Amino acid sequence: MSGRGSRRGGAAVLVGGALVALVVLMALLSFLWTPHDPTLVDARVRLQGPSPAYWLGTDRFGRDLVSQLMVGARTTVYVGLVAVGIAALVGVPLGVLAAMAPRWLGELLMRANDLLLAFPALLLAVMLAAVLGAGTGVAMVAIGVSTVPSFARVVRAGSLQVLRSDFVLAARAAGRRPWGVAVRHVLPNVAGLVIVQASVAFAIAVLAEAALSFLGFGTPPPTPSWGRMLQESQSLLFTDPRLAVVPGVAVAAAVLGFNLLGDGLRDRLDPRLEARR
């Protein structure tokens, strides 16, 4: 059974993991080295096509696309990490609490949660940005906060299943109190679900950050960001589609990577959860 379990989702995990690794490596490498200064404006090399000096060419200010892409990956990973971190840090305890609380309280928490879940992340971000001003921080918080409910929901469902298990009954008979049950049994057993949810949330965060920056509510210039690269490509979309395709492919690859990783991990982990009931 474990042999089959580890095969399932193997390809998805591999491809997704590779794409994610590529984005992360790009971001890390950008701290040490980029082909050019990503913010260096040079009118002499405006809108150049790919060449040995500029692998993916330059934009209308003469800035190197590869360098922007690499530093932009930094923004993507950074926003994703913080947003998913906020979501997990709030959503996981909330989900466990809602599962362990008396029934009425758990239901109440989940109804409130559903209300939040129905609220679009982008709208929240735009509202926050309107109040606090645009910026990477606002984008991270907005994306993080709006992702909390999905974590809480998944974790509550998983926790309820764990709490119904015989091993929790045995733990209570052994003298474990609710806190001990939560820490020693519920959390370790929903960790897999949390990892899956985190990679899916990461994909959503990448997309949301790009969208926010595209709309002008995210990362402000001159910090490179994939969303802003897309936005700046707009006016030249028909004359030089390369400017849109490069960051577009990057966003798509990152989103696909995190989604594949999440789905693959879910396929791997689910049979075990099922078998445990």
Next chain:
Amino acid sequence: MNEPAISVQDVVREYRRPRTSLTGPTPVVRALRGVSLEVGRGERFGLVGESGSGKSTLLRIVAALDTPTSGRVQVLGRDVSGVPERRLGFLRRSLQLVLQDPRSSLDPRMRVGDVVAEPLVAQKLPGRRERVREVLAEVGLPAEAAERYPHQFSGGQRQRISIARALAPRPQILVADEPVSALDVSVRAQVLNLLTDLVQRHGLTLLLVSHDLAVVRHMCQQVAVMQDGQLVETGPAEQLWERPQHPYTRRLVESAPDLRRALDRLP
């Protein structure tokens, strides 16, 4: 000092099912309909009955993992039903549980050593490592088993782990819910013999649930027969086996696999 190990008085347990229509009443399942029994100290008591008769429900209530709708349960002369967990320390120390299916009663994310140590950790009892090694040896598992995970063991071995966990805090009372019915037929006898040995060696009080009257007759002095949430017959094992009074008991006896009885029936 003469009060029984376990005393169950007129216990009723009703489960509410979610209502099926908006206006209709919430359907109620009566899992226990007024059960009374007493298990003396050091006694081995068997509870038999078919699936769904309420055996597990009764065990959960005796272990204060569930609360009866009405009735009273005392363990070692002290009330356990409706008592807050923080005042059940004596129960957690003195009564331990072995559940039916060791695939679900051992946390797959915990090392065996941590599983067995769980009652010791939860009750802050000293000398964990020593004790874990001791009880693992008692159930016939090597000390290295502590480092591994439950899924690395066979069903029979996992039930030994479950028994080791129950023994770890040196309980006086062992409650076992069909401890071998989820196991391969080939290892059932081994695990039952182990259980019998341990109960005798440590002078434990045993409350054993089984749907197999032959097993209970082998291991227990007193037997109660349960049907539909009620005890239909209670008595010494041999008497129940030789002269069953209730028709349901008679059916159980007749369907029990027993070599001598099978031979008797031959012409």
